[in-house]
Amino acid sequence: MGFSAQEVVRLRSLFPALSRRDGDREAVFLDGPAGTQVCQQVVDAISDYLTRCNANGNGVFATSIESDQALDSAHASVATFLGADDPNCVTFGPNMTTLTLSLARCLSKSWKPGDEILLSGLEHDANYTPWRQAAEDAGATVRVVEVNAENCTLKQDDFRSKLNEKTKFVAVGCASNAAGTVNPVASMCAAAKHFGAFTFLDAVHYAPHDVIDVKAFGCDFLACSAYKFFGPHVGIMWGRRELLEGLQPYKLRPSPEDLPGRWMTGTQNHECIMGTKAAIDYIASIGRSEDSSAETTREDLLNAFSRIRQYEKELCDRLLDGLAAIPEVKVWGITDTAERAQRVPTVSITHARHTSVELAKRLAEKGIYAWHGNYYALPLTERIGVEPDGMVRLGLVHYNTAEEVEYLLAQLATC
Numbered sequence: 001m002g003f004s005a006q007e008v009v010r011l012r013s014l015f016p017a018l019s020r021r022d023g024d025r026e027a028v029f030l031d032g033p034a035g036t037q038v039c040q041q042v043v044d045a046i047s048d049y050l051t052r053c054n055a056n057g058n059g060v061f062a063t064s065i066e067s068d069q070a071l072d073s074a075h076a077s078v079a080t081f082l083g084a085d086d087p088n089c090v091t092f093g094p095n096m097t098t099l100t101l102s103l104a105r106c107l108s109k110s111w112k113p114g115d116e117i118l119l120s121g122l123e124h125d126a127n128y129t130p131w132r133q134a135a136e137d138a139g140a141t142v143r144v145v146e147v148n149a150e151n152c153t154l155k156q157d158d159f160r161s162k163l164n165e166k167t168k169f170v171a172v173g174c175a176s177n178a179a180g181t182v183n184p185v186a187s188m189c190a191a192a193k194h195f196g197a198f199t200f201l202d203a204v205h206y207a208p209h210d211v212i213d214v215k216a217f218g219c220d221f222l223a224c225s226a227y228k229f230f231g232p233h234v235g236i237m238w239g240r241r242e243l244l245e246g247l248q249p250y251k252l253r254p255s256p257e258d259l260p261g262r263w264m265t266g267t268q269n270h271e272c273i274m275g276t277k278a279a280i281d282y283i284a285s286i287g288r289s290e291d292s293s294a295e296t297t298r299e300d301l302l303n304a305f306s307r308i309r310q311y312e313k314e315l316c317d318r319l320l321d322g323l324a325a326i327p328e329v330k331v332w333g334i335t336d337t338a339e340r341a342q343r344v345p346t347v348s349i350t351h352a353r354h355t356s357v358e359l360a361k362r363l364a365e366k367g368i369y370a371w372h373g374n375y376y377a378l379p380l381t382e383r384i385g386v387e388p389d390g391m392v393r394l395g396l397v398h399y400n401t402a403e404e405v406e407y408l409l410a411q412l413a414t415c
């Protein structure tokens with residue numbers, strides 16, 4: 001079951017920003033891939049932390065104790081969101097990029113000339129350049145899995161052919177933030193493991209669309225960002241306990257040696273970590289219904305994403321079918337009906353007569369908010385040859401509506 005039109009109206013009413021008007025209608029937010037809007041309960045949780053127990057950690061007085069308890073509950077909540085058992089394996093940080101740069105610097109201490117690092121050509125640069133730079137520092141060789149330019153999928157045969165005994169590390173995204181492609185990460189992690197390579201998954205773009213399950217994925221590390229799943233600007237990294245404990249992060253002397261503090265540099269953004277927990281509570285609430293037999297938050301999250309997946313697929317099908325009827329528009333990514341299950345509803349297009357920035361401006365004039373350019377997915381945009389102009393990204397999430405898709409298609413048809 002996806003969502004009825006009334007249910008979407010109800011969910012939208014929980015997001016104050018979505019009532020913004022632009023011209024004679026509500027603004028159409030298609031910029032979710034660059035950061036989703038937040039629901040009121042996220043705003044309230046941030047405010048509640050700041051007004052009730054704003055304090056630094058590990059003190060012996062009431063607000064510090066309450067703050068530590070609140071933050072512990074956020075670690076537990078994120079662990080549930082990621083399908084992880086151990087809340088102490090959840091690290092918070094300013095954003096995914098910073099956490100990745102710091103993990104790369106640390107991991108590469110064990111790399112040496114002759115070692116190989118396998119990256120993907122479909123990535124956001126945050127899952128590419130940190131590893132490239134770290135490999136360069138260590139004198140290790142970087143290899144890159146190539147992309148099928150016609151549908152922006154990763155060439156799995158190229159991946160298999162580039163894996164070998166020298167491969168020490170594999171980094172890949174769960175979903176492309178530019179083309180929407182979902183990668184078969186569980187089988188890729190299993191193949192990498194066969195050669196003893198560590199695996200890192202970038203789940204930033206995947207997180208608002210589908211269930212993250214670090215155990216089922218079989219990865220060693222995974223990162224995401226709460227501002228892409230209806231929360232505030234907080235980065236999240238999960239790692240296997242033995243690796244987080246065994247590796248030596250770059251850290252200050254007085255900061256904790258034990259988990260989870262070991263990987264969390266400086267004072268954290270406590271209020272937004274509490275906002276992150278509220279975003280997860282919001283998603284879980286979508287999966288909770290009176291007649292549901294779900295007994296745990298994880299089950300609620302599974303139900304929620306099952307509904308989100310189905311609803312987003314309906315919207316995406318309509319968008320892709322509508323775009324196919326506009327001859328001047330080219331979609332970069334999976335369009336084939338039989339393969340659409342391997343994509344999330346993030347659709348990048350170019351236009352025969354307008355540059356990407358021109359098209360985005362025309363849409364903005366109609367109250368449609370969409371990104372243009374490469375959205376930092378430079379490894380992909382360089383490979384498919386759309387630099388320097390880039391594409392226009394139409395990013396749907398579960399708070400978008402069928403009416404918005406029809407309105408968008410009508411505007412694109414007359415651009």
Ligand SMILES: Cc1ncc(COP(=O)(O)O)c(C=O)c1O
Binds near residue numbers: 127173202204
């Ligand atoms: C797929 C993907 N990975 C990584 C990032 C970087 O995330 P952050 O802004 O948290 O550093 C983004 C941001 O757009 C992204 O879309």
